[in-house]
Amino acid sequence: MLNCKQAAALMSQGMDKELGMRQKMSLQMHLMMCSGCRNFRAQMEFLRQGCQKFSRKESK
Amino acid sequence: METEPTVNDELQKEGTLNAALATLHRDMLKFARLQLRDDATAEDAVQEALAAALSNQKSFGNRAQLKTWVFGILKNKIVDIIRERIRSPSASHSVEEISEQAYDDLFNENGFWQDDARPSSWGDPETSFSSQQFWQVFEICLTRLPETTARVFMMREMLGFETDEICKELAISSTNCWVVLHRARMGLRLCLSERWFKSESRDVEL
Numbered sequence: 444m445l446n447c448k449q450a451a452a453l454m455s456q457g458m459d460k461e462l463g464m465r466q467k468m469s470l471q472m473h474l475m476m477c478s479g480c481r482n483f484r485a486q487m488e489f490l491r492q493g494c495q496k497f498s499r500k501e502s503k
Numbered sequence: 504m505e506t507e508p509t510v511n512d513e514l515q516k517e518g519t520l521n522a523a524l525a526t527l528h529r530d531m532l533k534f535a536r537l538q539l540r541d542d543a544t545a546e547d548a549v550q551e552a553l554a555a556a557l558s559n560q561k562s563f564g565n566r567a568q569l570k571t572w573v574f575g576i577l578k579n580k581i582v583d584i585i586r587e588r589i590r591s592p593s594a595s596h597s598v599e600e601i602s603e604q605a606y607d608d609l610f611n612e613n614g615f616w617q618d619d620a621r622p623s624s625w626g627d628p629e630t631s632f633s634s635q636q637f638w639q640v641f642e643i644c645l646t647r648l649p650e651t652t653a654r655v656f657m658m659r660e661m662l663g664f665e666t667d668e669i670c671k672e673l674a675i676s677s678t679n680c681w682v683v684l685h686r687a688r689m690g691l692r693l694c695l696s697e698r699w700f701k702s703e704s705r706d707v708e709l
Contacts, residue, residue, distance in 0.1 A: 446614030455685040459659070459666045479621035486692050489628045494660035496632055497641060498534075498578075 445473045450480045454487055527570060531577050538581050538657055540650050548584060552577040582662055588672055600649035601686040625700045644694035648687055656687035
């Protein structure tokens, strides 16, 4: 079973490369049970969105 | 009756244009400095981008806003400079700017979130995008990341580099490269959480 520290690392890694099937499955299992990590995942996506907006915002 | 534009009108027009160009130049420089972290190189990139814009006026047309178009050129220049750095042997970059233990406090001994560190919902964070103050905090948080860490992160998230290319520039293994990105995200997330999403005062001071 993954702990939160490993799950967070995997979620970050997933932003940069496709995770393996096994990694994806253990992450899914963890996320089902862990609201903290679900929030973390949403925040990682928000960061990416923010960065894209930031570099476009500078272009307005 | 038609009136000739007076000298005064002309001067005023020129003043507006100068102010607009000064703002554009300032914003470009700020962006380039953030990405390149080197004032002289950033200034060069901006000058070259402006020169390229002037000599390619035809391709501007009316397709885009001027600033968007010029910034597109600037981004390409920055990417070129970074690619050049990839090719030239560079001093070794520290990938350990943020230590492995930096975020250990967030987790207990079993690797689960500590109660006070467990990520809580940011609500509807997208509403912050329309706040100018939010973007100030965002920039402060980016600037507070250590230099190489921030540069790697922005290459990935703002300039659209693939992780492989970034590793090449820094001559580090892909594992290390990914570790730097992970720590950057952890740092940025904490900073935004503390200074914006959980902050009462929404302090924009450094």
